[in-house]
Amino acid sequence: MSIQNFIPELWSTQLLTNFRKNLVFGNLINRNYEGEIRDAGDTVKITTPSAISVSGYSGTVSYEAPASTQQSLLIDQQRYWAFELDDVDQAQANVNLMQAYMQEAAYALANDVDAALAGLYTGAGDASLTIDLSATSPREDMYPTLVDAGRILDENNVPRNGRWVVVSPKGYAHVLKEAEFIHASAGGDQVLRTGEVGSIAGFTVYVSNNLTLATSRKYLYGTNAAITVADQVAKTEALRRETSFKDAVRGLLVYGRKVVRPAALGVISATE
Numbered sequence: 001m002s003i004q005n006f007i008p009e010l011w012s013t014q015l016l017t018n019f020r021k022n023l024v025f026g027n028l029i030n031r032n033y034e035g036e037i038r039d040a041g042d043t044v045k046i047t048t049p050s051a052i053s054v055s056g057y058s059g060t061v062s063y064e065a066p067a068s069t070q071q072s073l074l075i076d077q078q079r080y081w082a083f084e085l086d087d088v089d090q091a092q093a094n095v096n097l098m099q100a101y102m103q104e105a106a107y108a109l110a111n112d113v114d115a116a117l118a119g120l121y122t123g124a125g126d127a128s129l130t131i132d133l134s135a136t137s138p139r140e141d142m143y144p145t146l147v148d149a150g151r152i153l154d155e156n157n158v159p160r161n162g163r164w165v166v167v168s169p170k171g172y173a174h175v176l177k178e179a180e181f182i183h184a185s186a187g188g189d190q191v192l193r194t195g196e197v198g199s200i201a202g203f204t205v206y207v208s209n210n211l212t213l214a215t216s217r218k219y220l221y222g223t224n225a226a227i228t229v230a231d232q233v234a235k236t237e238a239l240r241r242e243t244s245f246k247d248a249v250r251g252l253l254v255y256g257r258k259v260v261r262p263a264a265l266g267v268i269s270a271t272e
Contacts, residue, residue, distance in 0.1 A: 006238035006249070011102055015251060016233045018106035024195040024208045025117035025220075026110065028164050029227040029257075033073060040254045044073040044230050048260075073230055075256040079112055081105040082250035084241060101249070109253055113231075115210040116257065118166070120227055121218040123259030126152050127267040130216070133174050134271050142171065143178045146201035149221045149266055156263040158223055165203040165221035166195070170272045172207045175200060219268040226265035231255035 020026055033046045050066045083101060121127070129152075131145045146165060153163065167175060175181050175198075183198040195206040203221060212218045236251040259265055 008236040008238075011098070011249075012233040012236040012251070014099065015102050015106050015109075015236065016231075018103050019109050019113075019231075019233075019253070022107045022110035023114055024166065024206055024210070025114050025227075026229065028166070028206065028222075028224055029117065029229045030224045031229060033228055034230040040075055040078045040234070042075040042254075044075070044256065046071040046073055046228065046258075046260055071258065071260060073228060073256045073258050073260075075230060075232075075254050077113075077116065077255050077257070078234075078252060079109055079255075080250060080252045081108060082248060084244070084246045084248045086246055105251065111210065113253075113255065114208065115212075117227065117229070118208065118210045118212050118218070118220065120257065120259050120265075121212055121220055121267045123262055124220070124222075124226075124265040124267045125156065125262035127269065128152075129266065129268045130271070131268055132271045133170060141178065142167075142175050143180050143201055145268060146203055146221070149268065150202050152266055153222070153264070158225075158264045160202060162223050163203045163221070164206060164223070165219060165268075166206045166208050166211065167219050168211050168217050168270070168272065169207060169209065171217070171219055171270055172197060172205070175205055181205075216269040216271050219270050220265065221268065222265035225261045226259060227257060228260050229255060229257045 033044050047068050047070050049068045052066060053064060055062065083105070085101075129145055129148055131140050131142065133140065149165065150160075150163070154160070178200060181198055181200045184196055195208055196204060197207055198205050211220070232254055234252045234254045236249075238247055238249050241248050
């Protein structure tokens with residue numbers, strides 16, 4: 001057996017690609033400030049320009065001195081994966097087998113990170129909306145609640161383009177009962193990926209099992225401007241196991257996440 005021919009760059013790239021494809025929330029955020037990330041503890045500086053005023057012209061012009069604000073995105077999360085193989089070289093020779101291992105690792109990472117991103121509901125600018133979907137109460141309609149969510153974003157001057165809402169499977173079952181819901185498959189041959197299921201009230205609807213349950217299930221809505229994420233596969237390596245006649249492959253993902261525009265993120269507390 002040998003691990004000398006292991007190519008970390010190849011499998012790191014594939015792992016990160018598959019990881020991002022499997023994310024639900026990872027498609028509902030931005031990576032505008034990712035920059036150079038090499039390891040945990042790195043910091044990404046986020047600079048936000050201030051607004052520029054418009055004044056009436058009466059023959060003279062006054063110039064503003066705009067002041068930008070700065071936030072720090074700390075790369076403070078570290079998640080690893082590891083598995084054993086009888087022979088790394090043999091697995092690499094069987095490309096489909098090695099790809100399958102990496103896809104499984106990527107899915108597990110994506111599921112873990114998605115749960116962490118769903119937990120950012122605490123940074124939302126508005127958490128005033130509630131809905132009761134439990135069997136013990138008269139069923140409340142999702143559509144009016146989402147109309148109110150859209151109104152809140154409008155009042156915060158959040159663009160209407162690209163708005164999304166993430167609901168649980170039970171929430172999706174209720175959305176399906178709304179006459180206003182447009183299923184994604186109605187738009188043609190679109191392949192349903194990353195949890196996208198359709199649209200309603202100006203929102204693209206996504207389904208996730210990772211929404212936080214804190215007394216009530218926390219549905220998130222907003223736009224990609226709300227949350228930023230920076231991630232990097234810091235290490236992918238093969239090594240010889242000391243306690244068995246096997247090789248092992250392991251990797252480390254580092255990332256940071258932050259709500260940078262709270263006004264573009266809202267929460268619907270759903271009693272299920």
